[in-house]
Amino acid sequence: MDLIFTNLVNGLMLGALYAIVSVGLTLVFGIVKVINFAHGEFLMVAMFLVFFATAYFGVHPYVTLVVVLPLIFGLGMLVQRVLIEPLQDSDEHIMIFATVGLSIAMINLMLMLFGPDIYSTPSSGLRTVVDMGPAMFLTGQLNILIAAIALVGGIHLFLTRTQLGRAIRATGQNRAAAQLMGINVSWVYMVTFGIGVSCVGLAAVLIAPLYPTSPEVGQYFVLLSFVVVVMGGLGSISGALLAAMIIGIVDAFAGFYLGANVKDLVVFGIFLLVLIFRPQGLFGGARNMSHVS
Amino acid sequence: MLKLNNVTAGYGSTTILHGISLDVNEGEIVTIVGGNGAGKSTTLRTISSLINPTSGSIEFEGRDITKMAAHKVVELGITMVPEARQLFPEMTVLENLQMGSFTKVARPRYKEKLDEVLTLFPRVAERLSQEAQSLSGGEQQMVAIARGMMSCPKLMLFDEPSLGLAPIVVTQVFDVVKKIAASGTTVLIVEQNVFQTLQIADRGYVIENGEISMNGPAQELMGNDHIRKAYLGI
Ligand SMILES: Nc1ncnc2c1ncn2[C@@H]1O[C@H](COP(=O)(O)OP(=O)(O)OP(=O)(O)O)[C@@H](O)[C@H]1O
Ligand SMILES: [Mg+2]
Secondary structure (H helix, E strand, O other): OHHHHHHHHHHHHHHHHHHHHHHHHHHHHHHHOOOOOOHHHHHHHHHHHHHHHHHHHOOOHHHHHHHHHHHHHHHHHHHHHHHHHHHOOOOHHHHHHHHHHHHHHHHHHHHHHHOOOOEOOOOOOOOOEEEEOOEEEEHHHHHHHHHHHHHHHHHHHHHHHOHHHHHHHHHHHOHHHHHHOOOOHHHHHHHHHHHHHHHHHHHHHHHOOOOOEOOOHHHHHHHHHHHHHHHOOOOOHHHHHHHHHHHHHHHHHHHHHHOHHHHHHHHHHHHHHHHHHOOOOOOOOOOOOOOOO | OEEEEEEEEEEOOEEEEEEEEEEEOOOOEEEEEOOOOOOHHHHHHHHOOOOOOOEEEEEEOOEEOOOOOHHHHHHHOEEEEOOOOOOOOOOEHHHHHHHHOOOOOOHHHHHHHHHHHHHHOHHHHOOOOOEHHHOOHHHHHHHHHHHHHHOOOOEEEEEOOOOOOOHHHHHHHHHHHHHHHHOOOEEEEEEOOHHHHHHHOOEEEEEEOOEEEEEEEHHHHHHOHHHHHHOOOO
């Protein structure tokens, strides 16, 4: 019983991490209509930033958020402006090459600068075990869950209650009409890409104290986020949240009872079932921002 | 107010407009009529800068807007109600109207404009919290026009506002266009409903294969033999 509970709680917390990463990915897809295959590499770069900022300033890893977020946001805007925008009206495949290429370039740049070594950000008390009767978890994990809820709620409020947020949705639903409203869509795309990768900036701050940092870490975390985004219905934020939680829980239980090797089989098996029976994703069709471009 | 000098424009390497010249004076209702694929929508898209001319120039209130970005053109006071309405389908009617007053110029006047359009379109007022895509075609057209009015335009461009609507709704649309013009907004309207448009317009241009083939006062065009045969089916 206790084990079931512990696995459930762990699954929720893992799901929360996938949610934070996936929300950024699905937002960029829904609005900019780009699958950002370099999403994980933004996470990796952000984790390095957390590592160095923590070491250099000697502050708690969470404090580095004030440096990491603006830097990652700016980097995202820059990538949108110089790489994505010039290709936006060309073939979809070219866009895939562009972001896959960016991903490879970022990994190799970091390998060149820092080698394949592992860098460990100090855990600063975040690996403290909390024993809550039936369930055990780390304080750092609990913070991820809280952050995920705050992020999804915050993004929802931003997109529905602010004029910029509405402009972002409008641009995603009909780009030409958005221009006719006086919206600078090229600016909207930059901001959206910036927000999208800022989500992994947040994720980086939360996980750097718990997991080691290396140039390949992005691949590890983001693969499942692609599954989450597709399962949730491309472009759907609420769908991504639900799918992330399902994947997190399945991941935790399968990992515990069936072992790490079989785990991926189960996760991708469920993914295939969803694709077969609900190809539009769990929430697809109901609340999907990826409408006409 | 608006002046197109010998404008050529198109999509990619295909030229659609071959040197269009036309002007619209303040307070007028001017119409562009022409058959399918003649280049009417392309002309309006070029004026609102969704497409850039490859040569020629466009002036608005004495300013050169030929190469201006689309969102800047809106700020100057040119608003287009596009063909097929182009609402934001998954946003509510109210949100669509809010997007209409996105510009710096329009935002401070949001409340006043909202009152104005909701008085003009009582049916829209009843559906503010509905998603735009759930509305009927006629209602969507009203929202599209209302959304355009929200941006406080000096010149409003209409691209076939009566397309696909029932005759009674078509009449309502033309009434609304007349009211908008009467309240001081200059109107440039593209229509296939040539007869009704010429009735409300001051002047008209006929466009054929991307060229202006004829222009003059609406009354005169209505009496013209070629137009009666080609567009009025008389
Ligand atoms: N996005 C586009 N890309 C390429 N060609 C286009 C595009 N839009 C329109 N065209 C072409 O430009 C020509 C003129 O089109 P336009 O839409 O201006 O015609 P129109 O006079 O508005 O016709 P309609 O009454 O059918 O709306 C057509 O031959 C059309 O095929
Ligand atoms: Mg047209």
